Structure formats: structure tokens, C-alpha cells
Amino acid sequence: MAVLGASSTWWALVQLDRSGLGPPLPYARSPSITHGAVMVFGFMPLFFAGFLFTAGPRWLALPPEPAAPLVAPWVAQAAGWLLWLAGAHAGTGLAAGGLLAELAGLATVTWRFARRVRASRAPDRLHPRAIDYAHAVGVACLLGLLAATLAGADGVALACVLAGLWWFVVPVFLTAADRLIPFFSAEALPSARWPLAQHSLSLLLALSALEGAGAWLDLFAGRGGWLFALGAAEALAAIALLALAFAWGRVKRLSSRLLAMFHAGLLWLGLSFALAAAGHLLPPADGAPVLPLAGLHALTMGCLGSLMLGMVSRISAGHGGRPQVTDDWLWVLFWLLQAATLLRLAATVQPVQALLTAAALLWAGTMLAWGLRHANWYGHPRYERRR
16 A cells, blocks of 8 residues: 555656646656556555465465565565655666565565465465466566666566566456455355356456567567457457446446446456557557557556455455445545546547646545555454454
8 A cells, every 4th residue: 555655646746747737856767667667566466465365375275374474575565666766766776776675575475475376285276376377477577677677778668567567467366356256246246246257267368468468569570460460359358348247237237336346347447458459450540559558547547446446445344354345435436546547548548738647646646545544454453353
């Protein structure tokens, strides 16, 4: 939550500077790459680690994991990303030092979880193994980002960030959702099922691998015939996901707020592929590939943001002994997140700085309000014991 709040606030300040409404900021490195890297590798892996070492041992039929040995790598990751943000203004040395600390922390967490997976004799280890492999790829992508940062190769750095999104963050998110959302949905509405569990998780993971490869093809091969194949795959995925979302919404009627948040994530996922497909199959307007960029933010802010808000809130309430419902406060934050996503998409299609600034401010305000609420929960005894 600290990394999420800091990175969101920093990006809002950058947009205020660009719009002339905030104090001028000096830049020693590309703020766009700084922003992309911390949004992909920053807070998401820390949220992942939270459930990997709580739910993970239960999935693997192993004893609970002690928390003490994990504190140092987690602190290294959080501190590393704060240094990375400072390095955007102070220089490459500080940014690279932050990445090195983050890399050491993520590699340690990945190694410890891999040991647990190998030690397990549980009959079903599909989900933990997929998450383990994705983390190993994430470490490799982060190592590539560190090398590109030291070399001053911004194009390679961007490709590493996009590969980290598609080969690490998205696979972990989809795999965890496939395992966790049916459990959450059963509590909210016993007859509900997460549609990906029945249909297309494996195909989505394959498409995610293709998207990550596309980042490297775009860097080294430029726009070519491969874009048509990628766009066709994205179009098929969009049709399937939007049809699933429509069918799921009709059957469940969104009677649970938690289910509505998961449903929104599914809708944004389908829309993200639709926008990306349109950008890859249609000629770009004025030479600017705006639709794939819109699709990228529909995925990250809309899909992953909505799922993060619902899943992390539900898990935090469960571990804290609090009522596991989506109350009015969380519901308001969810809709503010949807508004921030729409503003960001509007700023992509119509590049007006005021729209981008408004989206950044709304996102930052939503994440800070959400984070401060949960910061008051974390580290305290379970709520039910204090009453």
C-alpha cells in the first residue's frame, strides 16, 4: 500500500507539473518509463506475496509460512521502489540502486516460494506452479530492466516493462483469480462461478505470452505482418470475453457488490483486447498507435485495478477478522476507479493534458483513500478479538 500510494502520488505530481498547475520538477530520467516500471513491478508483486505465503501453503498442503524471514525482502522491495522514484529526478545511479534492492527482494521471495512448491506433495499444484514460473520470468524481466537502465537503453527498458506485465503480472493475476474468485463468489452468491474457470484461462495465458513477445517484436522488427496475427487473436479473445461477461451478468444480475467488481474486471479485460485489436488491425490515426495504448490502460487500470480492489479488500477483511462485505465506502472507491479509468482512456484518444491530469489525480486520490483505510487494519490484532 505504501508503494502504491507513493507511486500514484508521484505520477499525479508529474501530471500537475506538465499542466503547469504544480511545482516544476527536474527530470534526470524518463518519467514515463519510471511510471510504467513501478506500476508493473512495484506494488503488484507485494500483493502477490501476501497471498502466496498465506493461501499458498494451504494450496500446497504445507504448514504455514513464518513471516519473519520474509520481512527483509519485502522491505527491500518497498524501499527499492521509493529509490527508483527518487532516481527519476536525481539520476540513473539512484534509480539503478533501487532496482538492485527490488531485484534482490523479488528474487528472494521467488526462491522461497519455489522451494515450497517443490516440497509439496499435494495432488493439484497447477496454480502454484504457474505462479512460480511467472515469478521466475518476472525476475528475469526486472534484471533486463536493470541492465537497460544502466545502459541508457530506454527502448529495451520499455520492452522489459511490457514483458513483465504480460509474462509476469497478468499470468499471476489470472491464475490467482481462477483459484480465488470462485471461493469469494461462493460466499457472496453460492451459485456463482468465475467464468474463466470453465472456459478460457489457458487460452488467455497463451495470448498473454504472445502479447509479451509482441513487445520484443515491436522493438526489433517494427510493425509488420505479425501485428495482423496478434490483432486477430485479440479480436477473438475480446468477442469471447465480452460474451462471457454479458452472459455472466445476465445470470447473476450483479446482486452482490463483490461479484459486480469481479464482473467489471472481466468487462475491462474484454474491452482491453477489443481496443488493442482495433489498433493492430486498423491503420493508426496520424501515425500514433493510440488504441493499443488505450487497451493497455483498460487492462491495467480497469481490469487489474478493479480485481485488485475487490480481491485485496476481501482478503484484508478476512485476515483482519472484519465483516467480509463490500460496504458503501469501498463501493464509492470502486466507482471512482471506473471514472479514473474512463478519463485515462479519453486522454489517450484525445490527448488533452487536462484529462490526463484529472485521471492521475482521481487515481491517486482513490488509491490513497483505499490504502489509508487498510493501513489502519494492518499490523493490529484481529478485529473480532478487540470487541
